[in-house]
Amino acid sequence: xxxxxHPEYAIFTSGLSKRFGSRNAVDGIDLRVPRGSIFGFLGPxxxxxxxxxxxxxxxxxxxxxxxxxxxHSVPEQIEGVLPKVGALVEGPAAYPYLSGRDNLMRLxxxxxxxxxxxxDTRVDVALARVGLTQAQDKKVNAYSLGMKQxxxxxxxLLQPRELLILDEPTNGLDPQGTREVRNLVRQLASxxxxxxxxxxxxxxxxxxxxxLAIMSQGKIVAQGTVEELSAxxxxxxxxxxSDGALAIATLKxxxxxxxxxxxxxxxxxxxxxxxxxxxxxxxxxxxxGIQAFTLSAPTLEERFVQLTGEGFQVA
Amino acid sequence: xxxxxTFSEISILFRRRRTWAMLATISLIPIALATAVxxxxxxxxxxxxxxxxxxxxxxxFFVSFTAMIVATPLFLPLTMSxxxxxxxxxxxxxxxxxxxxxxxxxxxxxxxxxxxxxxAFALAATFTLLISGLIIGAILFPVxxxxxxxxxAISLPAAIFRLLIxxxxxxxxxxxxxxxxLFISTLTVIPVGxxxxxxxxxxxxxxxxxxxxxxxxxxxxxxxxxxxxxxxxRNPMSLGSxxxxxxxxxxxxxxxxALSYGRFTTKxxxx
Numbered sequence: 001x002x003x004x005x006h007p008e009y010a011i012f013t014s015g016l017s018k019r020f021g022s023r024n025a026v027d028g029i030d031l032r033v034p035r036g037s038i039f040g041f042l043g044p045x046x047x048x049x050x051x052x053x054x055x056x057x058x059x060x061x062x063x064x065x066x067x068x069x070x071x072h073s074v075p076e077q078i079e080g081v082l083p084k085v086g087a088l089v090e091g092p093a094a095y096p097y098l099s100g101r102d103n104l105m106r107l108x109x110x111x112x113x114x115x116x117x118x119x120d121t122r123v124d125v126a127l128a129r130v131g132l133t134q135a136q137d138k139k140v141n142a143y144s145l146g147m148k149q150x151x152x153x154x155x156x157l158l159q160p161r162e163l164l165i166l167d168e169p170t171n172g173l174d175p176q177g178t179r180e181v182r183n184l185v186r187q188l189a190s191x192x193x194x195x196x197x198x199x200x201x202x203x204x205x206x207x208x209x210x211x212l213a214i215m216s217q218g219k220i221v222a223q224g225t226v227e228e229l230s231a232x233x234x235x236x237x238x239x240x241x242s243d244g245a246l247a248i249a250t251l252k253x254x255x256x257x258x259x260x261x262x263x264x265x266x267x268x269x270x271x272x273x274x275x276x277x278x279x280x281x282x283x284x285x286x287x288x289g290i291q292a293f294t295l296s297a298p299t300l301e302e303r304f305v306q307l308t309g310e311g312f313q314v315a
Numbered sequence: 316x317x318x319x320x321t322f323s324e325i326s327i328l329f330r331r332r333r334t335w336a337m338l339a340t341i342s343l344i345p346i347a348l349a350t351a352v353x354x355x356x357x358x359x360x361x362x363x364x365x366x367x368x369x370x371x372x373x374x375x376f377f378v379s380f381t382a383m384i385v386a387t388p389l390f391l392p393l394t395m396s397x398x399x400x401x402x403x404x405x406x407x408x409x410x411x412x413x414x415x416x417x418x419x420x421x422x423x424x425x426x427x428x429x430x431x432x433x434x435a436f437a438l439a440a441t442f443t444l445l446i447s448g449l450i451i452g453a454i455l456f457p458v459x460x461x462x463x464x465x466x467x468a469i470s471l472p473a474a475i476f477r478l479l480i481x482x483x484x485x486x487x488x489x490x491x492x493x494x495x496x497l498f499i500s501t502l503t504v505i506p507v508g509x510x511x512x513x514x515x516x517x518x519x520x521x522x523x524x525x526x527x528x529x530x531x532x533x534x535x536x537x538x539x540x541x542x543x544x545x546x547x548x549r550n551p552m553s554l555g556s557x558x559x560x561x562x563x564x565x566x567x568x569x570x571x572x573a574l575s576y577g578r579f580t581t582k583x584x585x586x
Contacts, residue, residue, distance in 0.1 A: 093410030
């Protein structure tokens with residue numbers, strides 16, 4: 001066993017795996033979540049995100065590999081570190097017959113490190129932070145999904161935390177609520193809290209994350225800062241012309257395979273091949289009449305789909 | 316602090332309508348029993364109906380005692396199974412279990428707290444039965460010094476003291492079953508399944524206890540001493556069954572407590 005802790009990372013895993021029977025739900029992942037980052041953990045449904053989170057929090061046993069959470073090894077030192085970690089795992093949960101406030105009181109009473117004297121105040125603050133002060137005395141079975149989600153986030157904020165793990169935090173929220181969560185995450189991050197946020201919707205978290213990992217079928221297929229992941233070697237060319245055959249031949253002479261769809265010619269161009277203006281000049285010199293010429297980097301979303309595959313099949 | 320969580324556990328248990336519905340039903344057992352005796356004009360011949368039923372009309376004290384005998388085989392184990400079967404599976408089924416564990420609550424500690432909750436319910440159930448019986452007995456029937464099974468008479472306060480020991484006896488009887496229910500509750504996320512399985516175990520134990528062919532295992536059955544509390548109404552008080560019952564219940568608590576611990580501390584919490 002490697003007992004190195006990795007205090008510079010909020011979450012550090014090596015070869016982390018989870019087997020269910022013969023299937024690897026999580027297959028040897030190496031997560032590197034730097035302290036202070038807003039880390040987006042992306043992947044389609046069933047890619048192993050929640051299972052990973054369960055292992056990080058000591059809820060599920062680790063089949064292979066190691067986890068270091070805020071420099072503590074998991075599961076051996078999990079109880080010492082969990083008070084510094086707030087989490088929302090696979091949706092919120094609450095006692096339906098208790099009020100929102102009493103639910104938080106109950107969960108806070110469960111944490112031995114939580115000071116009972118400040119419990120009332122801390123619960124008040126957490127409720128206010130997610131906008132549930134008005135609804136705190138309503139029974140949770142009268143809450144909407146969005147209110148339950150807010151309650152779940154309030155629970156994650158009961159104590160001063162160093163790390164927040166938020167699994168699909170905007171699930172069930174309306175656009176207004178989604179924006180509030182995003183603002184809350186930004187605000188918490190500005191207080192120095194590391195935020196690990198999982199989602200299957202890139203668009204929801206793209207704008208707030210500093211780092212991303214993309215998971216597909218139990219493996220991490222890409223990880224790094226948002227800039228690193230946006231940098232690309234391949235541009236896509238889209239050319240509108242009535243001299244289709246000539247354009248394809250010209251591109252072919254440059255070693256580029258192009259496809260034609262009516263007047264639109266598409267091709268993938270390696271970024272180090274030549275500058276856009278040089279390419280357009282070459283085409284014009286070859287006698288191709290250009291009506292429109294676009295050379296674009298793929299969006300992060302296109303990269304996401306490239307890496308994880310499209311469609312509704314879930315592993 | 317464990318105190319905080321135990322307090323929270325017990326307060327949640329007694330804020331559930333289900334708990335109050337069960338306690339209310341338990342309190343109706345002696346009331347129904349006493350009312351039936353009061354309304355029937357014919358005197359009950361000794362030996363018919365539940366033991367001591369014939370004494371109820373002579374002394375209201377016996378309402379509680381007879382109600383204990385009536386409720387011990389079926390109704391008390393049934394309500395106990397509901398509470399014990401719900402302990403872990405109930406938390407798992409609504410998903411709150413994962414939030415308790417990451418709060419964090421040590422898993423062994425959570426089992427202890429849950430067992431403490433079950434103990435609190437067992438106490439509440441038997442004492443509800445006892446108090447309800449004493450009240451309705453005093454209302455409907457004459458109450459005075461009590462003639463024991465051995466023929467001696469003792470004063471009412473002394474008799475009530477013995478009744479308290481009976482209630483403790485019945486509470487202890489329910490604890491082995493609680494441990495069994497706690498264990499089954501760690502195996503599933505469907506509380507109703509755990510409750511039903513616990514009831515089944517309590518029933519099977521009692522059936523086996525009535526089969527002379529398996530007499531050899533009778534002393535080891537969870538329910539073998541459940542009705543042994545009649546010995547407490549003798550003079551001098553015979554504590555033989557009390558001791559045997561305590562030992563049997565402690566064995567079940569130890570075995571099923573260990574099984575619960577072994578299972579729950581290594582389990583993947585996926586609900």
